[in-house]
Amino acid sequence: MTAEPVALRGRVVVVGAGIAGLMTALALRPRPVVVLSRGALGAEGSTLWAQGGLAAALGPGDSPALHAADTIAAGDGLCDGAVVERFAEAAPAAIETLARLGVRFDRTAAGRFALGLEAAHSRRRIAHCGGDGAGREVMRALLAAARAAPSIEILEGYEARRLLVEDNVAIGLLAAGPAGPARLPADAVVIATGGIGGLYEDSTNPPGSFGQGLALAARAGAVLADMEFVQFHPTALDGARRPAPLVSEAVRGEGAILVDDAGEPVMAGIAGAELAPRDVVARAIAARRAAGRRVFLDARAAIGARFEARFPVIAEACRAAGVDPAREPIPVRPAQHYHMGGIAVDAEGRSSIAGLWACGEAACTGLHGANRLASNSLTEAAVFAAIVARSIEGAPVRRPPPPLLAALAPPAPDPAPARRLLSRAAGVVRDGDTLREAAAALAALAASGGPASDPAAVALTIAVSALRRADSVGAHSRLDFPQPPADGRRIRLTLAEALAQAAALAQAAPEIHARRA
Structure with missing residues (x-):
């Protein structure tokens, strides 16, 4: 194991170098921040692949209230109304912040934003870059800004493998780096690792995005929310x-x-x-x-x-x-495109573990409900990055974390076994028997401790949440329960709860097979 990097002691550690991670680091300036990038910076990531643009009430005849109403309608009754209102109000300023950071948005001859229209929007409100190159342009500008910021240190080739927690307080990370395992102490940890597309055989996401941040949080005991809501781009x-x-x-x-x-x-x-x-x-x-x-x-x-x-x-x-x-x-x-679920966070981006925040697709703020409105995702990352940064700055100063004990890093994750199971069970349409079988198999993988363990743990929480939601709403469609929900409940669970439910399902497996026969 490599020695603890003394120069990094006490900093905020951001896991993920897409729009959510980089915007959080930039919003924290001049506070020292370490950003972990699993690969070469800007080489891969969901932000880089984004096409449509960023939604905000920027044009004549539009308003944050209309943007909020469209968001809530798309979310099929399960959005957090207060979160939606706050987001829609902050979205125009977030776009302007990106423009100040150097993002070259498409403009009209008069210099205004050239706005596009997308599904379920009642107005033209999509700010785009180079037609369909929003992700590339946003990353170009943010990488330049982050590299120029003296307060931001970027560690390329570092993959976070475990969140280190003491008395339900995050005190650092165990990562795999170019020289081997590394312990990174932290005053605060922000998970901004993107989505789960690598858990599906058909996805528009980079294959390396398979819920690593969710696995970090889940293994540490954090509460997850809305995991059953997986959006498939048509x-x-x-x-x-x-x-x-x-x-x-x-x-x-x-x-x-x-x-x-x-x-x-x-x-x-x-x-x-x-x-x-x-x-x-x-x-x-x-x-x-x-x-x-x-x-x-x-x-x-x-x-x-x-x-x-x-x-x-x-x-x-x-x-x-x-x-x-x-x-x-x-x-x-159709192909898997976005995950509305994630690490359950409050209005300030705080998780159920003290000292752990989440931002972007890895977080579940309640903004998207059962189905994300088109082009709200990049805007959400920009809006909540600023909120998370303010929350971290306002958090009580903690005493320095205790020395981090030596620990073995888990093996490099392999999502392939979980991918086969989840793709079959939790696609555009689902049914209870297939979900039960997948949950039992995923639980065994999650408990194995092998390379498939962490991806399977994330896939298990999706399957179990989909089983718990015995109705159809938004992106969650059950063939055996086609009716809409009777209430607006959201499903929250921990990995321990998902494993316990899967164990109960495994005991019932003979009955399932007998019924199918």
Whole structure:
């Protein structure tokens, strides 16, 4: 084990170097911060891949109240109203902060934000960069700002493996670094590790994002929330490439329509049509595919020859797949895209473990409810990064943490075994028997202590939460319980509770098999 880096003692440690992590570090200036990046900085991450842009009430005829109303409608009754209102009010200022940090947003000739329209938004309010290159541009600007900040130290090639906790207080991290395991003491820890796409066979996320931050928190005993709500983007490019390239919602916002291979419109008769909430569109496409049809996004009439100039990243992905979107429909299918659940945090981003905050997709603030409104994710990270930073600054000063005892780092995680189980059980539609079988198998993996253990622990909490929610709402659709919920309850649980429920399910497994036989 490497010696404790003395120069890092007492700093805030941020795990993750996407928009949530870097914005938190920048908002804490001039307080010393250490940012852990598992790979080379800016080489991979969900932020980098984001296309659509950032939602905020920036245009004429729009308001935070309208943005909040759209967010709550998309969340299908399970949003935290106070959190939504605070977010919508703060969103325009967060976009302006990003612009001051150097993000080059697309502008009109008059210098105003060029705003796009996406599904379930009642106004044009999506600020974008380079057409469909928002993620790349945001990361370019934030990396430059972080590298120029004397108070921010970035450790590349460091993967957090365990959160170190004493008396329910986070005191540091055990990480795997280039020279071996390293102990990092901390005054505060912020988990900003992104999503869970690597736990699914079909995803638009980087394969290396498989809930590592959730595993850190869960193994330390933190409460998780809304884990069953996994959003599937309706229009991933349907081809051999994995992860699946995203065909942004903004393409439908510009008028493209969904048709099947017989030329029949997919969204005919469905409220909102192509701009219905993502869960509605994803289920409509999944139903056509289950009936043996392929589905296409036809942008020829609405966009045509302008496609490449408006959506250069998507056009490049289409060309690589042998598709010319200006001349032929784009084959699409649903793929895992975003996780509304995560580490349960309060209005200041604090978890159930003292000294541990979470921000971005790894956190569950209650903003998204059962289904995220398009383009709220990057904005959420920017808004809550500032909130988390203020909360850390206002936290009581703690005495220096005790010396961190030597400990063995867990093995490098392997999500492949969990990926097979979760993809089958917790997809666009679910059923109880399949979820029960998956939960029993995932619990055994989670308890194994092997490379699959941590990814399986996160997947287990998703499966168990999906079992507990015996109704259908938002992104959670149960074939055996199609009715909407009778109340607005949210599901919170710990890993220990998920393991206990899985153990009970394992005892009932013979009955399940007998019923299926």
